[in-house]
Amino acid sequence: GIQVEQSPPDLILQEGANSTLRCNFSDSVNNLQWFHQNPWGQLINLFYIPSGTKQNGRLSATTVATERYSLLYISSSQTTDSGVYFCAVVNTDKLIFGTGTRLQVFP
Amino acid sequence: DGGITQSPKYLFRKEGQNVTLSCEQNLNHDAMYWYRQDPGQGLRLIYYSQIVNDFQKGDIAEGYSVSREKKESFPLTVTSAQKNPTAFYLCASSYRGHFGGEQFFGPGTRLTVL
Numbered sequence: 001g002i003q004v005e006q007s008p009p010d011l012i013l014q015e016g017a018n019s020t021l022r023c024n025f026s027d028s029v030n031n032l033q034w035f036h037q038n039p040w041g042q043l044i045n046l047f048y049i050p051s052g053t054k055q056n057g058r059l060s061a062t063t064v065a066t067e068r069y070s071l072l073y074i075s076s077s078q079t080t081d082s083g084v085y086f087c088a089v090v091n092t093d094k095l096i097f098g099t100g101t102r103l104q105v106f107p
Numbered sequence: 108d109g110g111i112t113q114s115p116k117y118l119f120r121k122e123g124q125n126v127t128l129s130c131e132q133n134l135n136h137d138a139m140y141w142y143r144q145d146p147g148q149g150l151r152l153i154y155y156s157q158i159v160n161d162f163q164k165g166d167i168a169e170g171y172s173v174s175r176e177k178k179e180s181f182p183l184t185v186t187s188a189q190k191n192p193t194a195f196y197l198c199a200s201s202y203r204g205h206f207g208g209e210q211f212f213g214p215g216t217r218l219t220v221l
Contacts, residue, residue: 033209041144041195043212086149088210094165095140095210097149 002027002091004098011103013077021072021101023087030090032063034072037084037100046072046085077105110134111213113198118218120185120192128183128216130198139181140199140210143167150197156181185218193220 003026013019023032034046047054047061049070054061058077063070070087082105088097111132120126132139138157142150152165156175170189175181181200185192197215201208 031209035212041197041215041217043197043215045209045211048209088150094152094155097151100149 002029002089002096004087004089004096006085006087006098006101008101009099011101013103013105015078015105015107017077017105018073018075019077019103021074021085021103023070023072023089023098025068025070025089025091027068027091029065029068030092032070032087032089033095034061034070035086035088036081037086039083043086074103077103079105079107081105111198111200111211113196113213113216115216116214118216120218120220122220123187125184125186126218128185128196128198128218130181130183130213131179132181132198132200132213133179134200134202134211135178136200136202136208136211137178138201138203138208139175140201141165141171141173141181141183142197142199144195144197144215153183153196192218194218 005024007022031050036044049061049063051065058075060073084100084102086100088095114129140155141153144150154173156162172184198213199210201210
């Protein structure tokens, strides 16, 4: 089955710093989503982005489907950005989650 | 407000008991899903339903059962046959089935077996 790998596994930042999270997948995908799981466990939708680039405030995402990767950019990070970031892809018939990137932002 | 609700937020169960987790959505979505998350891990699919009165097993369906009698509701029963049920359970829904649409998640239920 399709493999979804995220890097880095852990990221520690000071407030105000920028970061790039990467998601690599081993086969073609029909759709791709980025989620933020907050410390209470809630999964928050960030982007639905099977291809191209989208921006939402301080966050933006780019998916290059032909090269099988997606990037999530976080600019001017805030402590509320802390949590785990997951990408998830649909290959044939189910949503496959990546391994996650745990982000900690300190004041 | 439109969204997905799950109840209860926390659930404690004795070994050998069945428990039912509730999931309700008012987004008018056709498809609904149940996932399990263990500490430090990603999500794994338990069951999904693309339409009322129909559902399919996911990757880890053993020890679980579901029903889909109404479009808005997709309850999950964790039976005594589930050998390690302590986990975080998340319900999701999407407008389109076959995983083709964007999925939205509820706040989750933390189940602990005592």
